Amino acid sequence: MLPVSQAEATILDLVKPLDKQRDAEFVSLLIAIERILAAPAIGHLDFPHWDNSAMDGYAVRYEDVQYASSQQPVVLEIVEEISAGRSPQQPIKAGQAARIFTGAVMPEGADTVVMQEQTQREGDRVAILTVPQPQAFVRHQASYYQAGKTLLAPGTMLRAAQIAVLAAAQCNQLKVYRRPRVAIISTGDELVHPETPLEIGQIVDSNQYALTALVTQTGAEPIPMGIVPDRPLVLQKAFSKAIATADVVLSSGGVSVGDYDYVEEILTALGAEMHVRSVAMKPGKPLTVAKFSPAHATERKPVLYFGLPGNPVSALVCFWRFIQPALRKLSGLADNWGPVYVRARSRQDLSSDGKRETYIWGQLHLIDGYFEFQPASGSLNSGNLINFAQANGLAIVPVGQTGIASGEEVKVLQFGFPIMS
Numbered sequence: 001m002l003p004v005s006q007a008e009a010t011i012l013d014l015v016k017p018l019d020k021q022r023d024a025e026f027v028s029l030l031i032a033i034e035r036i037l038a039a040p041a042i043g044h045l046d047f048p049h050w051d052n053s054a055m056d057g058y059a060v061r062y063e064d065v066q067y068a069s070s071q072q073p074v075v076l077e078i079v080e081e082i083s084a085g086r087s088p089q090q091p092i093k094a095g096q097a098a099r100i101f102t103g104a105v106m107p108e109g110a111d112t113v114v115m116q117e118q119t120q121r122e123g124d125r126v127a128i129l130t131v132p133q134p135q136a137f138v139r140h141q142a143s144y145y146q147a148g149k150t151l152l153a154p155g156t157m158l159r160a161a162q163i164a165v166l167a168a169a170q171c172n173q174l175k176v177y178r179r180p181r182v183a184i185i186s187t188g189d190e191l192v193h194p195e196t197p198l199e200i201g202q203i204v205d206s207n208q209y210a211l212t213a214l215v216t217q218t219g220a221e222p223i224p225m226g227i228v229p230d231r232p233l234v235l236q237k238a239f240s241k242a243i244a245t246a247d248v249v250l251s252s253g254g255v256s257v258g259d260y261d262y263v264e265e266i267l268t269a270l271g272a273e274m275h276v277r278s279v280a281m282k283p284g285k286p287l288t289v290a291k292f293s294p295a296h297a298t299e300r301k302p303v304l305y306f307g308l309p310g311n312p313v314s315a316l317v318c319f320w321r322f323i324q325p326a327l328r329k330l331s332g333l334a335d336n337w338g339p340v341y342v343r344a345r346s347r348q349d350l351s352s353d354g355k356r357e358t359y360i361w362g363q364l365h366l367i368d369g370y371f372e373f374q375p376a377s378g379s380l381n382s383g384n385l386i387n388f389a390q391a392n393g394l395a396i397v398p399v400g401q402t403g404i405a406s407g408e409e410v411k412v413l414q415f416g417f418p419i420m421s
């Protein structure tokens with residue numbers, strides 16, 4: 001059994017991100033949400049585009065007002081009014097000012113803005129009552145960003161803030177990575193579709209639905225390939241088809257030691273390199289990871305194969321712990337692939353056999369900015385999917401520790417994604 005951290009390192013090492021050229025496509029800004037840039041976004045506009053005013057007030061020449069005071073105001077002639085969106089019509093000369101509003105373009109000759117509150121208007125003249133700082137309230141052209149530089153780097157996920165920046169910079173077409181394709185196979189003679197009435201011994205293939213949902217949430221493209229019975233030839237055919245179709249294959253079931261657990265045997269027969277056979281975690285112990293290298297130097301990348309345990313909770317725990325980070329790395333994201341961990345105070349005793357890293361599902365509550373963890377009620381065994389629906393996180397008891405007492409701090413894997421990138 002591989003320690004969890006070693007399994008994670010092995011898996012992330014096996015993942016080679018999608019290719020910036022071959023695996024990229026152009027999308028328009030409105031449908032680019034949560035896509036990942038495959039090329040730098042470069043703007044052709046400076047930010048600010050022009051020197052402009054940060055206040056409603058008067059655009060002046062600093063040298064004209066440098067000795068102003070309320071006792072001895074400097075009186076300037078107002079030669080024009082510049083509102084936002086208007087182009088100044090004339091330069092400001094000695095003794096002149098322009099009425100200006102927030103965001104409006106600075107007129108030539110003026111270098112400073114005096115806030116309206118520091119002035120007194122008298123018809124077409126304005127008295128300046130205090131000395132401003134030189135260049136006060138002028139937002140200088142290109143002081144935030146210079147045209148031609150990298151605005152957003154490759155590997156950036158496009159969320160609201162990034163999309164706002166790209167819209168402002170008139171970057172309407174973005175080169176983004178295609179979504180990784182993930183084939184999903186359920187193995188097992190006992191499995192049926194949700195609409196099929198159950199015969200004795202049968203159960204619904206819930207893993208297909210759970211994994212499809214998780215793959216979609218991770219920004220990848222799920223390819224649900226249905227149920228495959230526990231028959232080696234049929235399984236072999238289904239696996240070959242999945243490997244030929246997808247970047248990553250997820251199967252569930254058939255990875256333990258039972259007589260009908262064929263996954264490893266078939267992967268070996270198909271020429272896979274086996275990298276992980278079991279992991280010291282509970283649930284999720286029989287997780288199997290293999291790699292298929294392209295037979296010859298083709299355009300195709302290697303395909304990663306994850307044989308997940310069939311138990312519904314085990315399959316999902318393996319997804320959050322290993323597959324979500326692998327898909328995020330594959331998708332071209334620059335960093336932050338891993339799960340989100342938070343620290344929480346446990347509301348109950350949490351126990352483990354101490355031999356495997358133990359994942360206990362339950363509910364994280366955020367109370368006054370601090371997390372508390374409540375384990376799910378009822379049986380915590382990996383076949384019980386029902387109380388998993390109460391969970392939004394997994395408390396982790398490390399190897400060598402037989403428990404965490406109520407009131408103590410515990411590390412919790414929170415379902416979801418890191419906020420940035």
Ligand SMILES: Nc1nc2c(c(=O)[nH]1)N[C@H]1C(S)=C(S)[C@@H](COP(=O)(O)OP(=O)(O)OC[C@H]3O[C@@H](n4cnc5c(N)ncnc54)[C@H](O)[C@@H]3O)O[C@H]1N2
Nearest residue numbers: 186188204205206207253254255256261285309310311314
């Ligand atoms: N003698 C041993 N038996 C088992 C061991 C072991 O070490 N020695 N490990 C146990 C652990 S831990 C797990 S986890 C399971 C893994 O089993 P498999 O991956 O071989 O999965 P199956 O045997 O096919 O199924 C297990 C369980 O899950 C249900 N299942 C399977 N597929 C689905 C699906 N798509 N949707 C919903 N439920 C599914 C299946 O009906 C079984 O109940 O092995 C233990 N045994």
Ligand code: MOO
Nearest residue numbers: 283284285314382
């Ligand atoms: O490892 Mo199994 O996944 O304990 O239930």
Ligand SMILES: [Mg+2]
Nearest residue numbers: 254256258261
């Ligand atoms: Mg089995």
